[in-house]
Amino acid sequence: MSRPACPLYLGSEEVEKHFPSASLLIPPLETALANFSSGPEGGVVQPLRTVVPVEKYNGFLGVMPAYSAVDDALTTKLVTFYENMKDTSVPSHQATVFLFDPRNGTLKAVIDGTVITAKRTAAVSAIATKFLKPAVADVLCILGAGVQAHSHYEIFTELFSFKEVKIWNRSREKAETFAQSVKGPAQVCSSAQEAVTGADVIITVTMATTPILFGSWVKSGAHINAVGASRPDWRELDDDVMRNSVLYVDSREAALTESGDVILSGAEIFAELGEVVKGTKPALSEKTTVFKSLGMAIEDTVAAKLVFDSWSSSN
Numbered sequence: 001m002s003r004p005a006c007p008l009y010l011g012s013e014e015v016e017k018h019f020p021s022a023s024l025l026i027p028p029l030e031t032a033l034a035n036f037s038s039g040p041e042g043g044v045v046q047p048l049r050t051v052v053p054v055e056k057y058n059g060f061l062g063v064m065p066a067y068s069a070v071d072d073a074l075t076t077k078l079v080t081f082y083e084n085m086k087d088t089s090v091p092s093h094q095a096t097v098f099l100f101d102p103r104n105g106t107l108k109a110v111i112d113g114t115v116i117t118a119k120r121t122a123a124v125s126a127i128a129t130k131f132l133k134p135a136v137a138d139v140l141c142i143l144g145a146g147v148q149a150h151s152h153y154e155i156f157t158e159l160f161s162f163k164e165v166k167i168w169n170r171s172r173e174k175a176e177t178f179a180q181s182v183k184g185p186a187q188v189c190s191s192a193q194e195a196v197t198g199a200d201v202i203i204t205v206t207m208a209t210t211p212i213l214f215g216s217w218v219k220s221g222a223h224i225n226a227v228g229a230s231r232p233d234w235r236e237l238d239d240d241v242m243r244n245s246v247l248y249v250d251s252r253e254a255a256l257t258e259s260g261d262v263i264l265s266g267a268e269i270f271a272e273l274g275e276v277v278k279g280t281k282p283a284l285s286e287k288t289t290v291f292k293s294l295g296m297a298i299e300d301t302v303a304a305k306l307v308f309d310s311w312s313s314s315n
């Protein structure tokens with residue numbers, strides 16, 4: 001019996017090089033979301049992720065396995081995320097995706113998951129926004145100025161035509177650095193309220209554990225992508241915005257288990273994004289809408305397969 005070859009290793013630079021542009025990532029992600037929301041006939045097997053708290057250091061390890069029959073792809077992502085890190089040279093989120101041969105279980109590749117996590121999360125928010133943003137959407141607001149703020153800025157300014165981008169961060173200095181580093185306009189705001197006021201699309205991408213977005217600030221009909229607060233006792237959005245918006249989620253099961261914004265507000269889930277993509281639930285874009293994103297393993301499966309296939313075809 002021959003031993004399997006050593007798995008390929010693709011670091012973050014290789015992943016960047018082989019990452020398709022946003023427009024290429026959106027169709028397979030839409031298919032994956034729709035398949036996930038189709039139950040067993042969609043061919044997606046994705047158990048709720050396991051999250052191991054590392055209490056002593058305010059950290060968490062997430063284990064995110066998934067199989068997609070349509071893509072014939074089997075992966076698991078290991079992701080760590082740490083709050084209040086003193087050493088800012090280490091990113092708060094670090095991830096690795098393991099890609100297996102689904103026919104025999106051989107590990108084919110170990111792929112840096114940090115770039116994948118940044119890009120696929122932003123691409124999913126962009127899908128939600130495509131369906132749920134108001135007919136006129138001129139002003140984008142981003143709360144947060146970290147990794148996800150960058151990936152969201154990149155894809156949102158590529159796919160949509162906002163006239164204004166307003167950004168707020170807990171430390172203004174980081175928001176200023178963000179505004180100087182992006183390729184395009186970004187207006188730094190002194191408060192979250194100032195950034196949110198008048199915005200048609202809002203993205204929350206912070207490590208906040210208590211609300212930073214309040215319903216009284218939000219323009220009627222706006223669309224909110226709530227990306228942070230992925231623990232059952234963490235919040236980014238207050239009860240007002242949660243209860244007075246139409247609530248879309250990536251996964252009902254995950255939202256009811258992991259999202260403090262959903263669990264603690266008692267807000268009712270209207271639909272999964274995949275149901276909107278399939279057309280079995282409407283996109284109520286004239287209403288104020290929230291897309292609560294927790295991140296799904298199947299998104300990593302699709303993205304990792306794209307990177308691996310691109311690497312394979314060029315080597």
Ligand SMILES: NC(=O)C1=CN([C@@H]2O[C@H](COP(=O)(O)OP(=O)(O)OC[C@H]3O[C@@H](n4cnc5c(N)ncnc54)[C@H](O)[C@@H]3O)[C@@H](O)[C@H]2O)C=CC1
Nearest residue numbers: 092121145146147148170205206207208228229293294295
């Ligand atoms: N839904 C999903 O699929 C995913 C969600 N996330 C979540 O997105 C959020 C942003 O992630 P990254 O950009 O990678 O993190 P990051 O560490 O690069 O950036 C976090 C930003 O939040 C700010 N911040 C930290 N503590 C805060 C507080 N208490 N109040 C307000 N702002 C605060 C920081 O100044 C920083 O600008 C996190 O909550 C993360 O867990 C991350 C990956 C995937």
Ligand SMILES: O=C(O)C1=NCCCC1
Nearest residue numbers: 079081117230294295296
């Ligand atoms: O989907 C992911 O990856 C993550 N989601 C929530 C926070 C950690 C990473």
